[in-house]
Amino acid sequence: MIRRLIHIDHQLDESLQSQIRRKLVEGILVGSFMPGSRLPSSRKLAEQIGVARNTVVLVYQTLIDEGYIVSKERSGIYVSDDIHKGWVNADVDTHNIQSKDNFHRFKGQLKTTSETSCPSNWQRFAYPFIDGKYDASLYPVREWRDANNKANTTREIYQWSELQGVEDDPMLLDQIRSKILPRRGIQASSAEILITVGTQQALNLVSQLFVDHSVTAAVEDPGFPEMRELLVKYGAKLVYQPIDDNGMVVNPQLDNCDIVYTTPSHQTPTSITMSMTRRYELLKKAQQQDFLIIEDDFEFESNFLGQPHPALRSLDKDNRVIYISCLSKVLASGVQIGFIVADSGVISELKKLRKMAMRNPPLNNQRAVAYFLSLGYYDAFMMHLHKVFFERWLTLREALNIYLPNCIDTGPIQGGTAYWVTGPAQLDGEYLRVKAAELGILIEPVKRYFASSEHPENCFRMGVTSIPNDKIREGVSKLADLIHLLTADYEEKLDNARGKLLDNRGLAELLPGARLECQMVYGVPCIIELLADGCMRGRTLGVGSEVDVGRWWIENGLYYRQWKLWGYGEIKGFFVIMDGDQMKWFDQNYCFVRQLELKGYLTE
């Protein structure tokens, strides 16, 4: 029998000793080896399961030390009689309990919670454009293991175990104070920081302290749905602030608010960064109207174009900003370390609430993360992530620009890990999502971000945290085909377009020396100059300006071009229709691609 119970798997990472031990203990505890029963000798067991005798001897010795088995002289090895001592007698009547309708007893039941629509098997999809999920290649495995090992030496275990109570690990507080906050321009003492189990606990504690039925709170719309839910749960009246290109709008709606919740780094869900002007405007309004600001500083690391703006908390002169952030979600997805920075009086009240909710966040994790920071792993990891996400972010932007130049507008953003995509007006985003999933493409619907049921039907989000860089182009290309298919009836075609189709001669008259301007899908203009000698120059404007060169020519009534870098360096030909000074390009399937404006001619 024992042979059947102890099956050794030589493919496992687990050592033989550990496998044998685990299976013996399991057998003893579930009663396969009864108390008092005799086990085979080490020699015999070793033979039966095909391992070295010494391996079994060592396992038996540990189990004897631990009291699972006893060795009786000249008689053999037996399962300890005491093994179930302290267990409830097995004859207790444990027949099935009736399931019971407790519904009428639920007093604090939550109506619904907004679920993300990401399927749990997202990893099986070929093109998961899902923000906030991470492909496994990103986990800082080696570094986390090392930090974790350092936090679990005998001496460290003694230290963090003895912190049992309500205080946070002083080492972690110190690391956050000295390594994380200065990047956001924030100075804080340890008494001004509280560690939380992720951002969600931070938002919950802050809502609990500051919100009741007398409070009016402003939130962004579209905005982070979990925060709306929290504010509603604690009784707040909500005011909805729209988002423009500078971030959350500051207007007289805020005048009667007690609390304003905002995500200035990269607005959730649009990824728009709040401008400096808007930041000062918001702080000024807060002072005038005496409201608090809850700053959710989400993904501040992922500002790709230019320096990140300083946190509101760092600009705040009179301590009215409650700053909430967390360590990178990739690291923290399972470990969950978030934190709050605020006035020490506020922190001490929050600490009492936290104690009542769950004492303090697990101290072994606090210490492991403290080492992750102190060993510099976090910084190295952030540099790495920044590089990876920036690359993916640019790849996605480029792909959208190439494959969907006409029918996508991502808005002017400087970073973040997701694009807020506005498709053609006739697009049904939810239908697109379902159809795209059938092709292995996951995109995120945006409905959950809106407070009311009125939301733009043609918007969706595409994130870069979960999709490898080399899958992005293909995914967007397939998505573009699908969008064209779904909106074909509404698209301008070569045969019904307004204006005049140019032939070889028309093209040769119009194009040499022309200066053209078009819009990138990400909201900046692009200037293209077609030199008479067949060379061409391109330049985008705005933050993160790019330039490229290439060549162009006319052939069979089409305008051809090939950039050095842009458009994947591919040769592409277009039919050209002129409508006043508007130039329209159509591809060889007669589909509309892009509209440009003829801005004049080069003078040199």
Next chain:
Amino acid sequence: MIRRLIHIDHQLDESLQSQIRRKLVEGILVGSFMPGSRLPSSRKLAEQIGVARNTVVLVYQTLIDEGYIVSKERSGIYVSDDIHKGWVNADVDTHNIQSKDNFHRFKGQLKTTSETSCPSNWQRFAYPFIDGKYDASLYPVREWRDANNKANTTREIYQWSELQGVEDDPMLLDQIRSKILPRRGIQASSAEILITVGTQQALNLVSQLFVDHSVTAAVEDPGFPEMRELLVKYGAKLVYQPIDDNGMVVNPQLDNCDIVYTTPSHQTPTSITMSMTRRYELLKKAQQQDFLIIEDDFEFESNFLGQPHPALRSLDKDNRVIYISCLSKVLASGVQIGFIVADSGVISELKKLRKMAMRNPPLNNQRAVAYFLSLGYYDAFMMHLHKVFFERWLTLREALNIYLPNCIDTGPIQGGTAYWVTGPAQLDGEYLRVKAAELGILIEPVKRYFASSEHPENCFRMGVTSIPNDKIREGVSKLADLIHLLTADYEEKLDNARGKLLDNRGLAELLPGARLECQMVYGVPCIIELLADGCMRGRTLGVGSEVDVGRWWIENGLYYRQWKLWGYGEIKGFFVIMDGDQMKWFDQNYCFVRQLELKGYLTE
């Protein structure tokens, strides 16, 4: 300068490489080594700090890989220019923020929370009789490290990281279901279990779901103060149930309750175990009155005298018991794993509340604890703890019985890790606590356990989880001296005692063949038989009955005795006063020690 910044400590556990790395990274991040500045060559640095050159080479190589430093050909090693890329500009105005009175904004502020009175430096006290703190020798360091390592292999990290969301680790649920719950007689599917950050979160979530202003909840008095606070916070009207020798009293006060909170295993704070009769009585009442029971199954492992009783949940036929427990506090003090067992409908509501409060408990810890259980470490550890605490528990009981037989009554308990001690009526427990602490003795005052300010002044608690076995006797002996000193004015003395002092002859007439009965401080009678031949026999009654033998004699007007085991096997002499059939013993300082009843004479 670098020599001052990189100080190597050869005494540390940390490797040289790790120390050098950590200090270099720190120097780079805080700006001691500025971006673009040159670092010494590996040869030079190795010389300066006195380590092998290869050590420095390896550190430099890692830092180059990670982007902290760059190696320029034929020029040297430099701090990367990009190091502060992504940081907020240092010229942001970060002068001190005004501290601000936020008091008027606090809406959900907690009035007071009941603090335990244990000083944070309890480990510096020689005799810490504090329950719920643990001396470091108890931590299962090796086993935790092993389980933790297994949970942090690359494959495991991938697994638990991908569980990100709201679900618990299936491996942990399975281990709790199959290894922990059967001991309590409980059967449950994984859908009937929710993992929590310790017991406190479990109690908080359950209160949140079931309590509002319409609810009446019964609690034990004295009882667990944190639960009273939670119920009050969520608006419950409280009913206070007294405790008797069978546990929480079941009486008509419960008739209008919606919820009853109880700690049947070892009542907090008295350690009394609820009898089986009382359990059935409570369940019957619950059915009649249709109330829910919240069963806080605290320290169920520490039942020392006899088998533990089955949990209420295991006896519950109609699913009205919400069962809450946690893994041993020694393991969980930093790691904090608790759990709730209830109807799956209840669990799914609680999961929504938990998601809103903090998503889910850290998954790396869930997996590490799952391994701790599956490898059998938890069982081995529990067997060990049981042995250690049982030993200490008996030592403390014996010491109280010897040194304070007259003025202590611990009540009839079968286990737990603390004694509820009732001193002489005149004792001021709070004053005793202060004075005892001055002698290095920590005892726990009981005021916080009582709902009203009316509480017995002469009670306190003594726990065994934090004090080594070999300090217990000495601690109790010193405490006894202090109690005698504080209550000397009220004690009976030899010269004012009622009755007649016996001389040698009186003793010789009375004692041979006598059967005496006295009460142990822990609530059971003890029969002592003085045989005519100078031998004696002793036997305690009740659960966990003990026997001993010894010898007795008369000398200089005193009765002398020496047990084989009891009384530490020491010889002790007493003055004896007879008052009717009551016999009173006084020590050689003329202080009253113990009262016995003469029950008759041996017939054989």
